Amino acid sequence: MNLTFSPEEQAFRAEVRHFLAEALPSDISERVRLGRHLRAEDHLRWQNILSEQGWLASNWPKEHGGPGWGPVQRHIFDEECAAAHAPTVVPFGVNMVAPVIMKFGSAEQQQYYLPRILSNQDWWCQGYSEPGAGSDLAGLNTRAVRDSDHYVVNGQKTWTTLGQHANMLFCLVRTDPDAKKQAGISFLLIDMQTPGITVRPIITLDGAHEVNEIFLDNVRVPVENRVGEEGQGWTCAKFLLTHERTGIAGLGHAKQALRHLKSLASRIEHRGKPLLALPSFRHRVVKAELELMALEVTNLRVIAAARDGGAPGAESSLLKVRGSELRQELSELTRRALGPAALPFFPDFLHGEGSLDDERAQSAAASAQYFNRRKLSIYGGANEIQKSIVAKTILNM
Amino acid sequence: MDFALTDEQRMLEETLTRLVTDQVSPEQRRAMLAAAPEGASPLWRTFAELGLLHMPFSEDVGGLGGDGTDLMIIMQALGRGLVPEAYLAGLVLPGQLLALTANSGQQTEWLTPLLEGEHQLAFAWQEHNARYDALAIATQATQQDGQWQLTGKKDVVLNLEAAAASLVTARLDNAKLGLFIVPANAPGTSTHLYRTIDDQPAGDLTLDNVTLPPANCLSEDVSDALAEVLALGRAALCAQAIGAMEEACDQTLAYLKERKQFGLPLSTFQALQHRMVDMHLHLEQSRSMAILAATSLTLPASERDYKIAAAKAYCGESARFIAEQAIQLHGAMGMTEECYVASYAKHLVMFDHYFGDSDYHLETVSELLTAA
Ligand SMILES: Cc1cc2nc3c(=O)[nH]c(=O)nc-3n(C[C@H](O)[C@H](O)[C@H](O)COP(=O)(O)OP(=O)(O)OC[C@H]3O[C@@H](n4cnc5c(N)ncnc54)[C@H](O)[C@@H]3O)c2cc1C
Numbered sequence: 001m002n003l004t005f006s007p008e009e010q011a012f013r014a015e016v017r018h019f020l021a022e023a024l025p026s027d028i029s030e031r032v033r034l035g036r037h038l039r040a041e042d043h044l045r046w047q048n049i050l051s052e053q054g055w056l057a058s059n060w061p062k063e064h065g066g067p068g069w070g071p072v073q074r075h076i077f078d079e080e081c082a083a084a085h086a087p088t089v090v091p092f093g094v095n096m097v098a099p100v101i102m103k104f105g106s107a108e109q110q111q112y113y114l115p116r117i118l119s120n121q122d123w124w125c126q127g128y129s130e131p132g133a134g135s136d137l138a139g140l141n142t143r144a145v146r147d148s149d150h151y152v153v154n155g156q157k158t159w160t161t162l163g164q165h166a167n168m169l170f171c172l173v174r175t176d177p178d179a180k181k182q183a184g185i186s187f188l189l190i191d192m193q194t195p196g197i198t199v200r201p202i203i204t205l206d207g208a209h210e211v212n213e214i215f216l217d218n219v220r221v222p223v224e225n226r227v228g229e230e231g232q233g234w235t236c237a238k239f240l241l242t243h244e245r246t247g248i249a250g251l252g253h254a255k256q257a258l259r260h261l262k263s264l265a266s267r268i269e270h271r272g273k274p275l276l277a278l279p280s281f282r283h284r285v286v287k288a289e290l291e292l293m294a295l296e297v298t299n300l301r302v303i304a305a306a307r308d309g310g311a312p313g314a315e316s317s318l319l320k321v322r323g324s325e326l327r328q329e330l331s332e333l334t335r336r337a338l339g340p341a342a343l344p345f346f347p348d349f350l351h352g353e354g355s356l357d358d359e360r361a362q363s364a365a366a367s368a369q370y371f372n373r374r375k376l377s378i379y380g381g382a383n384e385i386q387k388s389i390v391a392k393t394i395l396n397m
Numbered sequence: 398m399d400f401a402l403t404d405e406q407r408m409l410e411e412t413l414t415r416l417v418t419d420q421v422s423p424e425q426r427r428a429m430l431a432a433a434p435e436g437a438s439p440l441w442r443t444f445a446e447l448g449l450l451h452m453p454f455s456e457d458v459g460g461l462g463g464d465g466t467d468l469m470i471i472m473q474a475l476g477r478g479l480v481p482e483a484y485l486a487g488l489v490l491p492g493q494l495l496a497l498t499a500n501s502g503q504q505t506e507w508l509t510p511l512l513e514g515e516h517q518l519a520f521a522w523q524e525h526n527a528r529y530d531a532l533a534i535a536t537q538a539t540q541q542d543g544q545w546q547l548t549g550k551k552d553v554v555l556n557l558e559a560a561a562a563s564l565v566t567a568r569l570d571n572a573k574l575g576l577f578i579v580p581a582n583a584p585g586t587s588t589h590l591y592r593t594i595d596d597q598p599a600g601d602l603t604l605d606n607v608t609l610p611p612a613n614c615l616s617e618d619v620s621d622a623l624a625e626v627l628a629l630g631r632a633a634l635c636a637q638a639i640g641a642m643e644e645a646c647d648q649t650l651a652y653l654k655e656r657k658q659f660g661l662p663l664s665t666f667q668a669l670q671h672r673m674v675d676m677h678l679h680l681e682q683s684r685s686m687a688i689l690a691a692t693s694l695t696l697p698a699s700e701r702d703y704k705i706a707a708a709k710a711y712c713g714e715s716a717r718f719i720a721e722q723a724i725q726l727h728g729a730m731g732m733t734e735e736c737y738v739a740s741y742a743k744h745l746v747m748f749d750h751y752f753g754d755s756d757y758h759l760e761t762v763s764e765l766l767t768a769a
Binding site for chain 2: 129132139158159203204205206268270271272278279280281328335339340341342343344346359368370374375379387388
């Protein structure tokens with residue numbers, strides 16, 4: 001066994017690092033570093049730079065215009081991006097709907113949508129969850145009724161991330177209410193400009209506008225916007241969930257957060273000594289360090305298996321549970337490290353254009369981010385649900 | 398040994414529970430937070446009518462002589478409703494400092510109107526580089542021509558905007574710690590006001606050669622009084638956190654019973670039942686620690702500080718556990734500003750950032766442990 005990266009992989013890392021140093025606009029990385037919310041134009045500016053470089057769709061094969069990277073390169077790329085404070089690419093187009101269109105979409109759908117995703121022409125959002133269908137996604141109620149060459153869609157989607165910026169929605173709808181739960185679901189691509197769609201903001205506990213609810217009232221969707229067969233929506237949804245999972249541990253983010261925490265805790269003084277020397281605090285940092293080491297190797301094991309042709313299965317549930325817990329713990333320790341300085345809340349600075357003196361600016365986001373990171377164990381399949389998957393599929397319980 | 402409340406204490410508890418239920422609903426609380434601070438709020442006037450402003454002070458200074466248990470009852474009720482009044486920061490803490498240090502002239506000027514609800518005060522002890530340490534401060538007070546001159550910066554002063562004056566700690570030339578009354582808008586003061594992430598009005602107070610007459614010096618050696626008042630503050634915060642933990646647990650339990658997934662109430666899933674039980678265990682163990690803290694206020698200083706540090710450290714960990722689980726068990730709903738449990742979660746997590754977090758107090762406990 002050998003855990004080192006090959007010379008080619010190391011050269012690739014150097015190339016990514018060099019590119020980031022040259023191409024990532026400093027005002028954007030500064031916003032990310034300070035934990036300030038990105039505006040739509042910040043996302044787009046960065047994604048256009050990536051697109052020009054040919055690196056936006058890091059998980060796409062060459063035939064569709066991707067760089068054709070394997071899982072190891074993608075892992076390196078993600079890690080370097082997090083270290084450089086690059087914005088995370090908004091995943092709904094590139095990483096979510098695109099693989100579904102590649103796998104289940106018609107040739108026309110592929111020719112139309114994939115280039116628009118690559119060029120950032122479309123901003124996609126994900127319409128899965130509903131007020132009554134969270135963990136029990138298959139319990140969704142949004143109805144699509146066939147009316148000659150259209151579906152008429154009625155219902156409500158919720159928790160739609162960045163839906164306020166999106167012009168396209170991929171949506172699970174119920175086309176057959178009489179079929180068994182999963183079997184009556186279809187996968188639709190919906191233009192957000194269609195009459196009958198209303199988007200309303202939901203403000204989260206950190207004061208951010210990140211999620212929305214979407215009301216669909218007699219929305220007419222052309223039948224050709226269905227991906228796959230009628231009733232095959234659940235297969236598409238499941239494919240999407242298991243397809244791109246090697247990045248799920250958020251390892252690059254965890255590494256960056258731990259680096260930041262250690263530097264912070266060695267600068268902050270507690271009774272004349274660095275906070276990092278305080279036994280109870282240091283102990284938790286050390287434990288986080290060990291967890292990260294283990295997670296990194298577990299992650300590489302899954303990546304190596306994927307590289308060698310295995311499809312990552314329920315292992316990704318393990319990565320998701322541990323990765324989210326670790327990132328939450330790191331955000332907790334960062335908030336704690338700041339002591340009383342973690343108390344003041346400056347929503348205009350964090351979510352808007354306001355300014356702050358440097359000392360306050362450096363610590364402004366810690367508590368808000370801690371609260372925001374609670375989402376990591378809720379979305380993408382809550383951790384309790386992930387554990388049930390492991391119990392069932394790995395342990396056969 | 399007796400854990401029972403007296404008849405008066407039971408009445409106090411019932412009155413407060415009713416008051417909080419009637420007057421501090423989520424909507425009312427939002428309106429109170431949005432209102433500009435213009436003198437005493439209607440709720441503060443009710444507090445005055447109920448005797449709450451006199452309750453925690455000794456009879457010598459015109460109070461009702463309430464003890465740690467009385468204060469616990471009040472704080473717990475305020476925590477249950479997340480009542481946005483600066484009862485602790487604007488009344489109890491500065492009031493106790495005055496009671497311990499002020500001469501009769503100073504009492505008449507600052508303490509009597511405080512108890513009568515005519516003004517509120519603030520207690521400015523924290524500094525950026527000192528973190529939670531009340532003694533390691535850099536603000537300086539020097540005497541010149543019989544006047545005092547103060548220079549320094551106080552961080553995250555609660556209730557700063559509404560306060561008629563702040564009680565400010567400062568280092569004297571002889572290295573002892575002094576305590577001063579700095580009236581709001583005194584020449585040389587400037588403030589940066591904000592809210593904390595758990596909705597408390599606060600601010601930074603900068604003192605640039607602020608000149609004060611001798612009558613504004615409360616003490617030239619305030620360390621012991623400071624320790625006593627910080628202990629009181631910590632015990633009171635624990636009690637307040639118990640109220641908030643109770644409410645976070647109740648709201649989560651109600652949600653688990655009402656929310657259905659997979660055709661069943663969430664409360665029927667064993668994984669969640671056990672989690673809910675863990676929350677309940679944390680609450681009950683913390684309640685015991687808060688009682689221990691409330692009944693330790695009159696012990697000799699080192700014993701008092703040992704027990705109260707233990708309680709604050711313990712409650713800090715529990716408060717966070719309960720807050721995190723309350724959000725988790727509410728799913729995405731628990732992440733929204735609109736969901737009331739999120740406000741409790743924020744309060745409970747940030748509890749650790751007031752008057753020393755668990756690490757800070759664990760250190761105190763472990764120091765005293767080896768000394769014992
Ligand atoms: C910030 C954020 C962004 C999101 N973005 C999107 C998006 O863009 N598009 C989209 O479609 N959705 C999105 N979601 C929704 C997300 O997928 C759901 O929140 C998630 O599926 C959980 O559903 P729920 O919130 O309804 O919780 P519930 O399903 O009501 O669950 C509540 C709690 O009960 C637990 N639980 C439920 N069932 C069981 C069981 N059988 N056994 C044990 N425990 C159980 C859960 O784990 C959870 O802790 C987002 C959510 C968040 C928080």
